[in-house]
Amino acid sequence: MRRTAAAIGVFLVALLVVMALLSLVWTPYDVTRLAIPDKLQTPGAAHWLGTDHFGRDILSMLMVGARTSISVALIAVGIGLGAGVPLGLLAASGAGGWIDEAVMRFNDLVFAFPALVIAILITAVYGPGAVNAMIAIGIFNVPVFARLTRGAALALWPREFVLAARVAGKGSLRISVEHILPNLSNLLIVQSTIQFSLGILAEAGLSYVGLGAQPPIPSWGRMLAESQTLITLSPHVAIFPGLAIVVSVLGLNLLGDTLRDKLDPRLTHER
Amino acid sequence: MIFALKRLVALAVTLMVASVLVFFVVEVVPGDPAAYMLGLNAAPDTVSALRSELGLDRTGFARWFEWISGMLVGDFGVSYTYRTEISTMVLDRVVVSLPLAIYALLLAVVIAFPAGVLAASHRRGVGDTAVMGFTQIGVAIPNFWFAMLLVLVFAIHWRWFPSGGFPGWSGGAFDALKALTLPAIALALPQAAILARVLRSSLLDTLGQDYIRTARAKGLSPRATLWKHALRNAMIPVLTIVGLQFSFLLAGAIIIENVFYLPGLGRLIFQAISSRDLVVVESVVMLLVFAVVVVTFVVDLAYAWIDPRLRR
Numbered sequence: 357m358r359r360t361a362a363a364i365g366v367f368l369v370a371l372l373v374v375m376a377l378l379s380l381v382w383t384p385y386d387v388t389r390l391a392i393p394d395k396l397q398t399p400g401a402a403h404w405l406g407t408d409h410f411g412r413d414i415l416s417m418l419m420v421g422a423r424t425s426i427s428v429a430l431i432a433v434g435i436g437l438g439a440g441v442p443l444g445l446l447a448a449s450g451a452g453g454w455i456d457e458a459v460m461r462f463n464d465l466v467f468a469f470p471a472l473v474i475a476i477l478i479t480a481v482y483g484p485g486a487v488n489a490m491i492a493i494g495i496f497n498v499p500v501f502a503r504l505t506r507g508a509a510l511a512l513w514p515r516e517f518v519l520a521a522r523v524a525g526k527g528s529l530r531i532s533v534e535h536i537l538p539n540l541s542n543l544l545i546v547q548s549t550i551q552f553s554l555g556i557l558a559e560a561g562l563s564y565v566g567l568g569a570q571p572p573i574p575s576w577g578r579m580l581a582e583s584q585t586l587i588t589l590s591p592h593v594a595i596f597p598g599l600a601i602v603v604s605v606l607g608l609n610l611l612g613d614t615l616r617d618k619l620d621p622r623l624t625h626e627r
Numbered sequence: 628m629i630f631a632l633k634r635l636v637a638l639a640v641t642l643m644v645a646s647v648l649v650f651f652v653v654e655v656v657p658g659d660p661a662a663y664m665l666g667l668n669a670a671p672d673t674v675s676a677l678r679s680e681l682g683l684d685r686t687g688f689a690r691w692f693e694w695i696s697g698m699l700v701g702d703f704g705v706s707y708t709y710r711t712e713i714s715t716m717v718l719d720r721v722v723v724s725l726p727l728a729i730y731a732l733l734l735a736v737v738i739a740f741p742a743g744v745l746a747a748s749h750r751r752g753v754g755d756t757a758v759m760g761f762t763q764i765g766v767a768i769p770n771f772w773f774a775m776l777l778v779l780v781f782a783i784h785w786r787w788f789p790s791g792g793f794p795g796w797s798g799g800a801f802d803a804l805k806a807l808t809l810p811a812i813a814l815a816l817p818q819a820a821i822l823a824r825v826l827r828s829s830l831l832d833t834l835g836q837d838y839i840r841t842a843r844a845k846g847l848s849p850r851a852t853l854w855k856h857a858l859r860n861a862m863i864p865v866l867t868i869v870g871l872q873f874s875f876l877l878a879g880a881i882i883i884e885n886v887f888y889l890p891g892l893g894r895l896i897f898q899a900i901s902s903r904d905l906v907v908v909e910s911v912v913m914l915l916v917f918a919v920v921v922v923t924f925v926v927d928l929a930y931a932w933i934d935p936r937l938r939r
C-alpha cells in the first residue's frame with residue numbers, strides 16, 4: 357500500500373517536471389497562437405485534450421502552465437527557506453532571550469496574514485503578476501519554516517555533539533550553521549515538498565482570481581477562470597486544468613509522505 | 628489568568644503592528660495614493676481635491692492614528708468609489724461571508740468526524756484505506772475547481788441548487804442557506820480532509836495509551852472504549868485545528884465567493900482592487916487580519932483551558 361503510494365507520487369511528480377521541462381523546447385502547438393476556427397474542440401487526434409475558446413491547444417497550455425506553477429511554488433519555497441531557516445536558527449540559538457521572543461512575535465504577525473490576504477495587499481498596490489504571487493506565497497512560507505527550524509533546533513542544542521562543539525570554542529553562529537543545520541536537512545526537505553504542493557494550490561487560487569500570472573503567460577488557475585462561463589458548453593476546458601492541479605498536488609503530497617517515512621525514522625512507527 | 632492576560636497583550640501588539648504594516652504598504656509606500664486611485668489621466672486639481680479629502684497633507688502617523696482609532700469604534704471611513712460608509716458596506720457583506728464560513732466549518736466537522744472515527748477504528752482495513760485515499764484527494768483539490776464541478780452537476784445538470792447569486796436573508800433563511808450550500812461544501816471539503824486525518828491520528832495515539840488497555844482489560848467493549856474514553860481525549864488537537872480552520876475558511880471564502888457571485892467580503896475586496904479604492908482594501912484586509920488574530924487567541928485560550936500544561 358505504502359509502496360504503491362510512493363510509486364504513484366514519484367510518477368506524478370516526474371510527469372509534472374517532464375511536462376514543464378519539455379515545454380521549454382517543444383509543445384504540440386504554439387500557446388500564443390489564436391485559431392478561432394478551431395475553438396472549443398473536444399479531445400481528439402489533432403488536439404489530445406481539445407482546444408479552448410480561442411482555439412489554443414489545451415495540452416500545450418497545460419505544459420507551459422506547469423512551468424508557471426513550478427516556478428512560482430519553487431521560488432516561494434526558496435523565500436520561505438531563505439528567510440525562515442536563519443530566523444529559526446537564530447531564535448533557537450538565543451533561546452529564551454529577546455531574539456527568540458522577537459522572532460516568534462514576528463512569526464505570529466505573519467501568521468495573521470493568510471497568503472491570499474498578503475497577495476491582495478501586494479497586488480492592490482503594485483498590480484497583479486507572477487512575481488508578486490511568488491512574494492506573497494513566499495512571505496506566507498517564512499513563519500512555517502521559522503517555526504519548524506526553531507522547534508527542531510531547540511531539541512538539538514542540549515545534545516552532546518553540540519556541547520562538544522561549544523567546548524571546542526565554537527560560537528552559536530558556527531554551531532548553528534555547521535552542526536545544527538545539517539541535522540535539520542531531512543526535516544526541511546520534507547516540509548519543502550509540502551509547502552511546494554501548497555504553493556501550487558495557492559498559485560492556482562491567485563491566478564484564478566486574477567492576482568497571479570498575467571496573459572499571455574498560461575497558468576492553470578487562469579485557464580480555470582476563463583473556462584468558468586464555458587463549463588456547460590465545453591466541460592473539458594474546465595476539467596483538464598483542474599485535473600492537472602489535483603494530479604500535481606497529489607503527487608507532491610504522496611512524495612512528501614514517502615520522503616518523511618524514509619528520511620525521518622522516528623515517524624516510521626504505525627500511523 | 629496571567630496566561631490569558633499575556634496572550635491578550637500579544638494580541639493587541641500583533642494587531643497594532645499589523646495595522647501599521649497594512650497602512651504603510653497601502654498608503655505610504657506607493658507614493659501618492661490619490662494619484663494612484665484616480666489613474667493616469669486625472670486632472671491635477673481633482674488629485675489635489677482627493678488629496679485633501681483623504682487628508683494626505685498630514686503626516687503618515689497622524690493618518691494611521693485616525694484610521695485605526697476610527698476602526699476601533701466601528702468607523703472605517705468612506706469608500707471613494709461608492710461614496711458610502713465602509714462600515715455599512717462591510718456589514719452588508721459580512722452577513723454573507725460569516726454564515727458561509729460557519730456553514731462550511733459545520734459541514735467539515737460533520738464530514739470529518741465519522742470519517743476519522745471509521746478510519747481509526749478499522750485501522751488498515753477497507754474503511755481506513757478508503758478514508759485515507761479520499762483525504763489525499765480532498766487536500767489536493769483546489770476548492771474553487773471543486774466548486775465549479777459542483778455547479779456543473781448540482782446546479783446545471785440536476786438543478787437542485789442555484790448556480791450563483793444570493794437572495795438575501797430577508798426572503799427567508801431557507802433560500803439563503805440553499806444559495807450558500809454549494810459554496811459551503813466546496814469550502815468544507817479540503818478542511819474536512821485535513822480534520823479527518825488529524826482526528827484519525829489523534830485517535831490512534833490515544834488508543835495506544837495504557838488507560839485504554841486498562842479499560843479493555845476490565846471488560847469494556849472496543850466500541851465503548853472508543854466512544855467513552857478515547858474520543859474525548861483525542862478531541863484536544865482536533866478542536867485546535869477546528870479553531871484554526873475558521874480563519875482559513877474566512878480567507879478561502881474570498882475565492883469561493885467569486886465562483887458563485889456571492890456578494891460577500893471577497894467580492895467587495897476584488898471590486899475595490901479593480902476600482903483602486905484603497906481605503907476599502909485596507910479596511911477589509913485589516914478586518915480579516917483581526918478575525919484571524921482573534922480566532923487564534925480564542926483557540927489558544929481554549930487549548931490552555933482544556934490542557935493546563937500549556938499555561939506557561
